[in-house]
Amino acid sequence: MTDVYTRRQLLERAAAGGAVLTLPGFLAACGGTSSKSGSSSHKLAKTLNFSNWTLYIDVNNKTKRHPSLDQFQKQFGVRVNYTEDINDNATYFGKIQGPLSRGQSIDRDIIVMTDNSRYPSLLIKKGWVEKLDKSAIPNIKNLQPALQHPGWDPNRDYSLPWQSGLTGIAYNDKLTEPILTVPDLLENPKLKGKITLLQGIGDTMPLIMRANGDDPTKVTDASWSRAIKVVEKAVHSGQVRQFTGNDYAPLLAKGDLKACFAWSGDVVQLQADNSHLHWNLPKDGGGIWTDNMLIPNGGNVYTASVYMNYVYEPKVAAEIEDYVNYICPVVGAKQVLLKKDPAIAKNTLIFPTKQMLDNADNIDANALNNEKYITQWQNLITS
Amino acid sequence: MGFLHRHRGLTPYLLLAPGLVYLTFFFAVPLGFLVHQSLESGNFDIGYSFTWAWGNYSAAIRGYGAQFARSFEYAGIATVLALLFSYPLAYWIAFRGGRWRNLFLLFIVAPFFVTYLIRTLAWETILADQGPVVRILRDVGILGSGGRLLATSVAVVAGLTYNFLPFMALPLYVSLEQMDGRLIEAAQDLYASRWRAFLRVTLPLSLPGVVAGTLLTFIPAAGDFINAQLLGSPGQHMIGNVIQSKFLELIDYPAAASMSFVLMATILLAVALYARAVGTEKLTG
Amino acid sequence: MSAVAVRAPQRSNALARAWAFLRHHVLTGYAILAFAYLMLPIGVVIAFSFNHPRGRFNYVWDGFTWNNWRYWDGVPGLRGALVLSIEIGVLASLIATALGTLIALALVRYRFRGRGATNIFIFLPLSTPEIVLGASLLTLFGNRAVANILPLGFATILIAHVMFCISFAVVTVKARLIGFDRHLEEAAMDLGANEWATFTKVTLPLIAPAILASMLLCFAVSVDDFVVTYFNAGPRVTFPIFVWNSARVGAPPQVNVIGSVIFIVAVTGMVANIVWQIRRQRSATA
Numbered sequence: 001m002t003d004v005y006t007r008r009q010l011l012e013r014a015a016a017g018g019a020v021l022t023l024p025g026f027l028a029a030c031g032g033t034s035s036k037s038g039s040s041s042h043k044l045a046k047t048l049n050f051s052n053w054t055l056y057i058d059v060n061n062k063t064k065r066h067p068s069l070d071q072f073q074k075q076f077g078v079r080v081n082y083t084e085d086i087n088d089n090a091t092y093f094g095k096i097q098g099p100l101s102r103g104q105s106i107d108r109d110i111i112v113m114t115d116n117s118r119y120p121s122l123l124i125k126k127g128w129v130e131k132l133d134k135s136a137i138p139n140i141k142n143l144q145p146a147l148q149h150p151g152w153d154p155n156r157d158y159s160l161p162w163q164s165g166l167t168g169i170a171y172n173d174k175l176t177e178p179i180l181t182v183p184d185l186l187e188n189p190k191l192k193g194k195i196t197l198l199q200g201i202g203d204t205m206p207l208i209m210r211a212n213g214d215d216p217t218k219v220t221d222a223s224w225s226r227a228i229k230v231v232e233k234a235v236h237s238g239q240v241r242q243f244t245g246n247d248y249a250p251l252l253a254k255g256d257l258k259a260c261f262a263w264s265g266d267v268v269q270l271q272a273d274n275s276h277l278h279w280n281l282p283k284d285g286g287g288i289w290t291d292n293m294l295i296p297n298g299g300n301v302y303t304a305s306v307y308m309n310y311v312y313e314p315k316v317a318a319e320i321e322d323y324v325n326y327i328c329p330v331v332g333a334k335q336v337l338l339k340k341d342p343a344i345a346k347n348t349l350i351f352p353t354k355q356m357l358d359n360a361d362n363i364d365a366n367a368l369n370n371e372k373y374i375t376q377w378q379n380l381i382t383s
Numbered sequence: 384m385g386f387l388h389r390h391r392g393l394t395p396y397l398l399l400a401p402g403l404v405y406l407t408f409f410f411a412v413p414l415g416f417l418v419h420q421s422l423e424s425g426n427f428d429i430g431y432s433f434t435w436a437w438g439n440y441s442a443a444i445r446g447y448g449a450q451f452a453r454s455f456e457y458a459g460i461a462t463v464l465a466l467l468f469s470y471p472l473a474y475w476i477a478f479r480g481g482r483w484r485n486l487f488l489l490f491i492v493a494p495f496f497v498t499y500l501i502r503t504l505a506w507e508t509i510l511a512d513q514g515p516v517v518r519i520l521r522d523v524g525i526l527g528s529g530g531r532l533l534a535t536s537v538a539v540v541a542g543l544t545y546n547f548l549p550f551m552a553l554p555l556y557v558s559l560e561q562m563d564g565r566l567i568e569a570a571q572d573l574y575a576s577r578w579r580a581f582l583r584v585t586l587p588l589s590l591p592g593v594v595a596g597t598l599l600t601f602i603p604a605a606g607d608f609i610n611a612q613l614l615g616s617p618g619q620h621m622i623g624n625v626i627q628s629k630f631l632e633l634i635d636y637p638a639a640a641s642m643s644f645v646l647m648a649t650i651l652l653a654v655a656l657y658a659r660a661v662g663t664e665k666l667t668g
Numbered sequence: 669m670s671a672v673a674v675r676a677p678q679r680s681n682a683l684a685r686a687w688a689f690l691r692h693h694v695l696t697g698y699a700i701l702a703f704a705y706l707m708l709p710i711g712v713v714i715a716f717s718f719n720h721p722r723g724r725f726n727y728v729w730d731g732f733t734w735n736n737w738r739y740w741d742g743v744p745g746l747r748g749a750l751v752l753s754i755e756i757g758v759l760a761s762l763i764a765t766a767l768g769t770l771i772a773l774a775l776v777r778y779r780f781r782g783r784g785a786t787n788i789f790i791f792l793p794l795s796t797p798e799i800v801l802g803a804s805l806l807t808l809f810g811n812r813a814v815a816n817i818l819p820l821g822f823a824t825i826l827i828a829h830v831m832f833c834i835s836f837a838v839v840t841v842k843a844r845l846i847g848f849d850r851h852l853e854e855a856a857m858d859l860g861a862n863e864w865a866t867f868t869k870v871t872l873p874l875i876a877p878a879i880l881a882s883m884l885l886c887f888a889v890s891v892d893d894f895v896v897t898y899f900n901a902g903p904r905v906t907f908p909i910f911v912w913n914s915a916r917v918g919a920p921p922q923v924n925v926i927g928s929v930i931f932i933v934a935v936t937g938m939v940a941n942i943v944w945q946i947r948r949q950r951s952a953t954a
Contacts, residue, residue, distance in 0.1 A: 065744070088632075192529065251533075398770040399770070402767035405834065406789065479695065489942070496931045497710050500908055505709035505716075508727060509712055545709070644800075650796075
């Protein structure tokens with residue numbers, strides 16, 4: 001067992017090195033998290049556990065704190081334990097489905113999931129999310145009319161939009177001519193290995209289908225296989241470098257990508273780093289989606305509802321919007337921003353025109369739940 | 384302690400009991416659960432049930448043979464690269480490091496003190512398409528004008544090599560350092576050239592370090608998914624990526640479990656074969 | 669190693685010396701380059717902790733600032749993740765070292781049936797890929813009956829960390845015990861100490877450094893673990909998971925600050941230790 005002999009020496013040495021690692025540990029102060037059970041009482045909890053996507057709420061650039069959350073605490077005495085632990089819908093759902101299926105709490109009062117994935121509707125269907133306490137959300141009247149009656153939650157009993165966004169094509173004008181159509185993106189030889197697509201079916205497929213002349217809101221086997229073939233070809237030719245979630249952002253900003261499928265708000269944020277970036281809806285049409293706040297079972301319904309009401313005040317919504325730069329679901333936020341930050345209010349990526357909205361689709365929910373499609377897609381993007 | 388005195392034979396078992404019971408419950412039993420899960424069938428919506436579904440294994444190997452092969456290929460290359468890189472370095476520290484040997488050793492361990500994910504992200508920055516490394520490689524013509532490192536197997540193997548290098552270098556160093564300097568001097572007197580002395584004496588004596596280092600590098604590299612995720616693209620996905628996504632995203636437990644088990648079994652087999660091959664030839668001699 | 673394959677002419681003494689010099693220093697030159705390679709990513713990590721991103725993303729160098737260090741705690745969730753990692757690390761290293769020390773004592777001190785098998789069993793977790801360890805624990809914790817008692821969270825992370833730390837602890841303590849002079853214990857017993865007194869008064873102090881080393885190693889391994897934790901953390905976020913989550917959009921510079929602090933503290937401690945050892949050796953020989 002000579003290898004054991006050397007292994008232990010290795011470990012000994014490593015241990016000698018590890019010795020000093022403890023110091024920073026003890027320097028750090030103690031923090032703690034409180035857990036509580038779900039209740040429908042009209043009493044505010046001490047903390048609100050809120051899981052959201054990264055870079056999806058206002059940040060003070062210097063202190064890195066979230067002003068809107070600090071204000072909420074001041075106003076209601078509820079500390080928001082804000083966790084940016086959602087990176088893509090599938091992974092997050094995978095993480096929470098275990099406990100939820102067993103009727104256990106996941107220590108969250110609000111989570112945010114996208115309606116172009118199957119998960120918001122799945123959560124409702126499985127009975128894993130609580131009904132909102134609408135009596136605590138009078139501001140629900142400020143919800144954009146277009147978002148009031150989604151098919152999977154017709155009366156907004158379980159969900160409220162956090163932000164919406166458009167899916168389109170971003171490109172870097174330093175590295176390429178403008179890329180305005182899907183075929184150009186997928187076939188232009190100058191872009192080989194320098195483009196990415198999005199890993200969600202509901203993100204990528206509407207754009208592909210529109211380019212094929214198909215209707216993404218009514219997916220058929222034929223239109224699906226046409227779309228899959230297009231993507232397959234682009235993958236096998238080496239045109240597509242990766243399928244990404246949020247992670248196309250660093251690649252695009254650094255110049256590793258010349259163009260990619262991208263979300264509108266991300267690009268607005270990225271333009272601060274790199275003014276060479278542009279974003280457009282493809283001529284044939286793009287995608288639109290909405291991220292929804294949901295209260296998982298065991299979450300504190302009242303406190304969560306009070307918070308939702310708070311962010312549906314136009315002033316607060318405007319404050320968040322000013323940083324997040326996606327599409328604000330709250331009517332009235334634009335008016336506030338027109339005074340405060342007119343550049344943002346006039347940015348059509350943030351307050352899109354009707355024409356843009358008409359040219360963007362959310363994908364057919366049936367397609368998202370089709371096991372055959374899911375398997376095909378998954379095999380394609382992980383091959 | 385009177386009890387122990389009377390039953391001295393029991394003492395070792397009493398000492399072992401807490402730890403072994405723990406490892407049984409949280410290492411051995413979970414592996415049993417894993418095997419059990421790997422033989423289930425069903426899907427997320429209707430749930431999974433145990434049906435002796437051996438088909439999961441053939442499906443895993445058939446459907447993901449490429450990723451399995453890639454894992455072993457990348458891990459193998461990374462291990463060889465790490466060995467070639469570390470050996471001269473370990474040799475230099477052991478024989479030329481002098482009084483400051485421990486300080487030099489620190490350089491080898493240093494990467495361990497930066498969180499694994501953070502140092503991999505640093506490589507993402509270094510190897511970026513617009514970064515200095517790619518620019519230099521383009522200038523000297525190794526990479527074409529549109530060439531890149533990120534999202535290629537080169538970057539993934541480079542990441543694996545760097546991340547597990549200390550596992551290779553430390554055992555090598557330990558085995559070299561233990562060597563009796565007089566033995567090497569004698570060998571140099573005996574053989575005409577230093578090089579032959581090295582081949583005939585130093586290298587064989589350091590073989591235990593090579594074996595340990597190879598195993599310590601190969602095993603974690605074969606199961607890794609971080610490097611392929613951060614530095615590669617789907618074309619570089621290793622079996623770890625598939626297991627991870629089947630377990631945590633697709634909630635396809637039986638497929639993921641059967642793949643985990645195949646991975647573990649293959650590695651144990653490879654290790655056994657390797658230990659045997661090296662052991663019979665050199666180690667016992 | 670004979671990268672320079674020039675044959676030195678035997679006659680010329682100077683040339684031979686130059687060749688010898690070169691050959692001697694080829695390896696040194698290589699070592700310097702190798703060290704540079706090893707330190708390169710670390711340099712990048714530290715440099716970007718001072719980056720002042722123009723926008724919100726920390727991957728293009730935009731300028732120098734102290735702010736990330738001043739507001740290291742500014743990124744919400746970072747402190748909580750760090751604290752959780754440290755709590756788990758401390759507890760896991762204590763428990764694993766306690767269990768591991770007992771096992772090491774049994775393995776080194778006693779000849780008993782099943783000793784060989786135990787040795788192999790202890791090494792199995794070390795030779796199992798992390799992803800298999802993580803996945804198999806998740807199948808255990810995901811089992812309905814188990815999950816009802818033990819939902820994913822702090823406890824499951826701790827259990828997982830203790831599991832993979834035990835083997836490290838056994839190996840570290842065993843190494844020390846093997847080179848340990850049993851005569852001291854026998855002498856104590858001869859002087860009338862009973863087994864317990866011998867253990868606490870003689871054995872324990874002698875192996876204390878090994879126990880400390882084991883705890884520190886376990887702590888280091890635990891704090892750095894991502895894969896096993898990622899599978900079994902449930903809703904909890906440790907420091908590596910925090911890095912993973914934030915990496916998707918570019919980790920904030922504060923992550924580099926924490927990474928740099930861990931590195932600097934560890935290395936400073938080790939350098940101090942080495943210098944102290946060298947000094948001691950010197951004064952011992954002087």
